[in-house]
Amino acid sequence: PHHPSSMATPHRDSELRRTFPPFAPRPEPQDFATTWWGQAWVDALEHTALDVNRLARGRGYADAGNVDAITVTPGLVLAYVRGSRPRPYRVQLRLRRLSDEDWERLLEAAVDSPADIAALLDKELPHTLADRGVPLLPGPGDLIPQCSCPDSGRPCKHAAALCYQTARLLDADPFVLLLLRGRGERELLDTLSRRSAASAARAARERGPAALPGVRASEALAGRPLPPLPAPLPAPAHPEAPPAYPAAPGGPDPFALDQLATDAAARAHALLTTGRDPVGGLTLWQDAVRLAAARPGSGLTAATRSLYATLAAAVDRTPAELARAVAAWRQGGLAGLTVLEESWDPPAGRFDRARPLLLAADLPAFRPWRNHLTHPVGHAQLRLGRDGLWYAYESEPGHDDWWPRGAPDLDPVSALTTVDIPDSL
Structure with a gap:
C-alpha cells in the first residue's frame, strides 16, 4: 500500500x-x-x-x-x-x-x-x-x-x-x-550554570579569604639545583585503533573520520618513537597518495572508490591517476612515487652496467632512454631511481600505459622477477 x-x-x-x-x-x-x-x-x-x-x-x-x-x-x-x-x-x-x-x-x-x-x-x-x-x-x-x-x-x-x-x-x-x-x-x-556559579561565589564569600602560603622573593629567585626530570614512559608498541564513529543524519562521514583518526594515530606514534613527522615535508598531492595507499587491501571496494574520488577531487586529479600513484607508493614509498612521475639523466655507472647484466641473464637488449630501460617488445620496463634502486614496470603489449610491479631491488635482473618476460622476440 x-x-x-x-x-x-x-x-x-x-x-x-x-x-x-x-x-x-x-x-x-x-x-x-x-x-x-x-x-x-x-x-x-x-x-x-x-x-x-x-x-x-x-x-x-x-x-x-x-x-x-x-x-x-x-x-x-x-x-x-x-x-x-x-x-x-x-x-x-x-x-x-x-x-x-x-x-x-x-x-x-x-x-x-x-x-x-x-x-x-x-x-x-x-x-x-x-x-x-x-x-x-x-x-x-x-x-x-x-x-x-x-x-x-x-x-x-x-x-x-x-x-x-x-x-x-x-x-x-x-x-x-x-x-x-x-x-x-x-x-x-x-x-x-548561572546558579552554580552564584552558589560557588556565595560559598567562597562565606568562607572568607584563605591564608595564602608565601615565600620571600630572594629565596624564590636564589639559584639552586633542580631535581632530575622523571624518566619518560615507554612508547607503545603500535598506534591504538580509533573508536567506532556512529553515523548521524547531517553529521560527518564515519568512514572519513576513521580514516583521519587512524592516520593521525600512526603519525603521532612515528613522531613519538622517531622524533620526526614522516609526512611533514610532503606536498598536498603526495599526502593524498599516502592516505589512499594506507587503505588496506588491493581491490577497489565501494568505500575505497569513494575515498579515491574524494582525494582525487581535492588535488585536482582523476581517480585513475591516483590509483597508479598508489601502486607506485606501495612499491617504494615517496621514492617510488618520484620514479613514477620524474625522468632524469643518471650519471655513468650503475645505469650503464645494467644492460650487460640483463644480457648475461639471457634477456634481450633493453632500449635506454634517460633513466628507463625498456624491453624491445615494449611491455616490461626498468626505471632507475635516485636512491640507486631499480623499479620494475609493466604495460600491455602495444600500449604506453606503465604500472609499477613488484618491489625495487639493487639488481636489475632481480627487480624483473615479478614481471612476465617473453621467452623470445
Missing part, C-alpha cells in the same frame, strides 16, 4: 520544539525502555489502560515502524500513526507542565547536588533529582491521549504506539521529559 510522506515539519524546530525522525521497524520485539525513567513512562501508560489487547496492538504498531516523526513541545507529544486505513491518524499525548514553583524547587535541588548536574550532562536522570517532591515523572492517569481514529478506548492502539515510541526517546535523552514539563535543554543548562 502507498503510505503518505511524513507530515512532520522539523524546519520549525526551536528551543521549545524538537522533532525526532521515525524509528525503523524492529524485526524482533524488544523492551521499549531500558532506563528506570523510560520504564516509569511505560508504567504510567500500562497502569492506566483498561484493555491489554489495545496495548498489545500498540506495541505491534510501534515495532512495525507505523509511528511517523515525533514532535515534542511543552506539555504535548504529537505524531501521525498509520493504522488500517490509508490516511494516518493524528495522535497527541498531553502531560501537565510544571509550575514556576515546581521548577524553582527542582533547579535549587540540582544546584545543591553537582552530581545531579553531571548525570544530566551524561543524558541520565538521577533518582535523587526525581525524588525532590516535584512530579517530574508521570504517574497513572497523567498521560492524556487523543487520537483522530473512531476508537473510543483510552488509550487506543495508535496512542499506545506513540507512547511506547516516546519511551524510547526518553530512554536516550531525559531532556525530552524536561521539555515536556515546560523547559528547553539550553535554557535549563544556562540557568543551572
Whole structure:
C-alpha cells in the first residue's frame, strides 16, 4: 500500500520544539525502555489502560515502524500513526507542565547536588533529582491521549504506539521529559550554570579569604639545583585503533573520520618513537597518495572508490591517476612515487652496467632512454631511481600505459622477477 510522506515539519524546530525522525521497524520485539525513567513512562501508560489487547496492538504498531516523526513541545507529544486505513491518524499525548514553583524547587535541588548536574550532562536522570517532591515523572492517569481514529478506548492502539515510541526517546535523552514539563535543554543548562556559579561565589564569600602560603622573593629567585626530570614512559608498541564513529543524519562521514583518526594515530606514534613527522615535508598531492595507499587491501571496494574520488577531487586529479600513484607508493614509498612521475639523466655507472647484466641473464637488449630501460617488445620496463634502486614496470603489449610491479631491488635482473618476460622476440 502507498503510505503518505511524513507530515512532520522539523524546519520549525526551536528551543521549545524538537522533532525526532521515525524509528525503523524492529524485526524482533524488544523492551521499549531500558532506563528506570523510560520504564516509569511505560508504567504510567500500562497502569492506566483498561484493555491489554489495545496495548498489545500498540506495541505491534510501534515495532512495525507505523509511528511517523515525533514532535515534542511543552506539555504535548504529537505524531501521525498509520493504522488500517490509508490516511494516518493524528495522535497527541498531553502531560501537565510544571509550575514556576515546581521548577524553582527542582533547579535549587540540582544546584545543591553537582552530581545531579553531571548525570544530566551524561543524558541520565538521577533518582535523587526525581525524588525532590516535584512530579517530574508521570504517574497513572497523567498521560492524556487523543487520537483522530473512531476508537473510543483510552488509550487506543495508535496512542499506545506513540507512547511506547516516546519511551524510547526518553530512554536516550531525559531532556525530552524536561521539555515536556515546560523547559528547553539550553535554557535549563544556562540557568543551572548561572546558579552554580552564584552558589560557588556565595560559598567562597562565606568562607572568607584563605591564608595564602608565601615565600620571600630572594629565596624564590636564589639559584639552586633542580631535581632530575622523571624518566619518560615507554612508547607503545603500535598506534591504538580509533573508536567506532556512529553515523548521524547531517553529521560527518564515519568512514572519513576513521580514516583521519587512524592516520593521525600512526603519525603521532612515528613522531613519538622517531622524533620526526614522516609526512611533514610532503606536498598536498603526495599526502593524498599516502592516505589512499594506507587503505588496506588491493581491490577497489565501494568505500575505497569513494575515498579515491574524494582525494582525487581535492588535488585536482582523476581517480585513475591516483590509483597508479598508489601502486607506485606501495612499491617504494615517496621514492617510488618520484620514479613514477620524474625522468632524469643518471650519471655513468650503475645505469650503464645494467644492460650487460640483463644480457648475461639471457634477456634481450633493453632500449635506454634517460633513466628507463625498456624491453624491445615494449611491455616490461626498468626505471632507475635516485636512491640507486631499480623499479620494475609493466604495460600491455602495444600500449604506453606503465604500472609499477613488484618491489625495487639493487639488481636489475632481480627487480624483473615479478614481471612476465617473453621467452623470445
